Amino acid sequence: MPSTGNGGMASDTKTPATAGIGEDKPKAFDAQGAIGKQFTEKGAVGGTAATVGGPLAKDGMIGKQFTTEGSIGGSVQNAMGGTKGPGSN
16 A cells, blocks of 8 residues: 655654754853843843943943953853753753
8 A cells, every 4th residue: 555645753743832842952141042142232131232332332342241252251152151952951
């Protein structure tokens, strides 16, 4: 009897409930993580600093220290950034 399906399993279908399962996710303090992204130019903290501008802007005396290349942001990114593997909480 010939097969009419593609041979896949129902669990292979991505849904909103299963999206992201088995994928690497950024750690909380990573530049893309829940906390770290708040310090980027588009985040709540970084966005406010960008609006204020001057020394708090991303290229200002203080603001540049919080970028992933800056002394504070770079240290946090190196120590607590990166991704957590599949199945990690």
